[in-house]
Amino acid sequence: MCGRYALGLQRAEIRALPGHPELEIGEWANEDDFMPRYNIAPNSQAPVIRRRNPSSPNLQMQTMQWGIPYGKVCAKSQQAINARSENIMEGAGMWNKYRNTNRCVVVSQGYYEWQTKGKAKIPHFTKHGDGKVMLMAGLYHVTDETNPNYFFAIITTNASTSLSWLHDRQPAILKSDADVIKWLDTSSYAWSTELGKLFRPTEGLLCYQVPKEVGKVGAESAAFVQPVAKRKDGIEAMFAKQRTKQEGNKEGMKRKRSLISSVQSEPGRIQKEDESHETECKKLKVE
Numbered sequence: 001m002c003g004r005y006a007l008g009l010q011r012a013e014i015r016a017l018p019g020h021p022e023l024e025i026g027e028w029a030n031e032d033d034f035m036p037r038y039n040i041a042p043n044s045q046a047p048v049i050r051r052r053n054p055s056s057p058n059l060q061m062q063t064m065q066w067g068i069p070y071g072k073v074c075a076k077s078q079q080a081i082n083a084r085s086e087n088i089m090e091g092a093g094m095w096n097k098y099r100n101t102n103r104c105v106v107v108s109q110g111y112y113e114w115q116t117k118g119k120a121k122i123p124h125f126t127k128h129g130d131g132k133v134m135l136m137a138g139l140y141h142v143t144d145e146t147n148p149n150y151f152f153a154i155i156t157t158n159a160s161t162s163l164s165w166l167h168d169r170q171p172a173i174l175k176s177d178a179d180v181i182k183w184l185d186t187s188s189y190a191w192s193t194e195l196g197k198l199f200r201p202t203e204g205l206l207c208y209q210v211p212k213e214v215g216k217v218g219a220e221s222a223a224f225v226q227p228v229a230k231r232k233d234g235i236e237a238m239f240a241k242q243r244t245k246q247e248g249n250k251e252g253m254k255r256k257r258s259l260i261s262s263v264q265s266e267p268g269r270i271q272k273e274d275e276s277h278e279t280e281c282k283k284l285k286v287e
Contacts, residue, residue: 002081002082002111002113002136002154002156002169002170002171003041003042003081003082003112004039004040004041004111004112004214005040005106005108005109005110005111005112005136005154006037006038006039006040006108006109006110006111006112006125006224006225007036007037007038007040007046007047007107007108007109008036008037008038008109008222008225009036009109009133010036011028011031011034011036014036014047014061014107014133015028015061017107017133017135018131018132018133019128019130019131019132019133020132020133020135020177020180021177022177022178022181023049023059023177023180023181024059025049025059025060025061026052026058026059026060027060027061028047028060028061028062028063029060029061029062029063030045030062030063030064030150031047031061031063033045033063034046034047034063037220038214038220038221038222038224038225039214039217039218039219039220039221039224040066040108041066041217041218042066042067042079042081043065043066043067043079044065044066045063045064045065045066046063046064046066046106046107046152047061047062047063047064047107048061048062048063048064048104048105048106048107048138048140048152049061049062049104049105049107049135049180049184050062050102050103050104050105050140050184051184051185051186054101054186054187054189055187057181057185059184061107062150063150064104064140064150064151064152065149065150065151065152066081066151066152066153066154067079067080067081067151067152067153068080068081068094068098068139068140068141068151068152068153069141069151070094079151080094080153081153081154082153082154082155082156082169083095083138083139083153083154083155083156084155084156085155085156085157085172085196085199088139088155088196088199089193089196089199091191095139098139098140098141099139099191099195100186100189100190100191101186101189102139102140102141102142102186103137103138103139103140103183103184103186104138104139104140104152104184105135105136105137105138105174105180105183105184106135106136106137106138106152106154106171107133107134107135108133108134108135108136109127109133109134109225110125110126110127110128110134110225111125111126111127111134111136111170111171112124112125112126112210112214112224113126113166113167113170114167114215115165115166115167121215122209122212123209123210123211123212123214123215124166124207124208124209124210125207125208125210125224125225126163126166126170126205126206126207127205127206127207127225128205128206129204129205129206134171134173135173135174135180136154136155136171136172136173136174137154137155137171137172137173137174137183137198137199138152138153138154138155139152139153139155140152140153154171154172155171155172155199156169156170156171156172157169157170157171157172157199157200157201158170158201159201160201160202160203160205161201161203162203162204162205163201163205163207166207170201170202172198172199173202173205174198175202179198182194182195182198183195183198208227208228208229209227209228209229210224210225210226210227210228211223211224211226211228211231
């Protein structure tokens with residue numbers, strides 16, 4: 001499952017698609033509807049890539065709403081944010097009408113997933129280790145209106161061997177520019193078994209624990225995509241404070257040993273000083 005992801009890059013950088021030099025994006029439809037965010041949740045507006053029309057190889061970016069409505073009542077609770085790759089390959093249910101012509105690519109920096117440990121839910125962020133944007137296969141829906149609305153869903157597949165400890169599903173990540181072009185080629189208006197091969201699990205991704213605050217819808221921070229261990233208020237900072245405290249304790253012990261050594265080396269002088277001090281005190285008391 002993929003229920004949250006990040007895209008906090010500036011719009012110009014998003015349009016450039018870092019790490020994907022062969023992909024050229026023309027216009028960005030409804031660009032102003034998207035605000036870069038590190039915590040994109042369902043119902044949010046976010047950019048996807050699609051063909052301008054099925055017969056043209058030209059690509060465009062378009063801001064759409066995450067979650068395809070279904071059923072007779074299009075309520076927020078009745079929307080699909082994910083589509084299982086198995087159902088798409090079989091042409092099962094609602095996905096059959098989208099898979100031939102309404103294929104898209106969802107742009108992200110990476111996605112969040114929660115590891116279950118007993119009653120605890122621990123958030124992790126998964127991304128490409130080389131810094132390129134993560135492109136996830138998706139499907140989109142267009143409403144039959146004078147001013148149509150656009151909605152999208154992210155396709156999920158079985159988790160890779162290296163990430164199966166986190167969750168049994170992961171987004172269907174398109175691994176190369178050629179895969180992106182193949183996925184978006186809807187000129188045949190048909191599905192092929194070759195497209196299903198693009199849903200293979202992706203290995204070699206970077207995954208690490210992130211702040212639990214990302215779990216709150218509406219919360220926003222660039223720290224959400226940073227490892228907890230490297231945050232200024234995280235584990236690394238805690239260890240640094242412990243090291244400082246330990247160094248302070250060691251310095252204090254050194255001073256204490258030095259004082260004890262000084263007293264032991266000059267017992268006569270210390271005794272005379274004590275006697276002199278006692279005499280002075282007696283004098284003051286008498287006076």
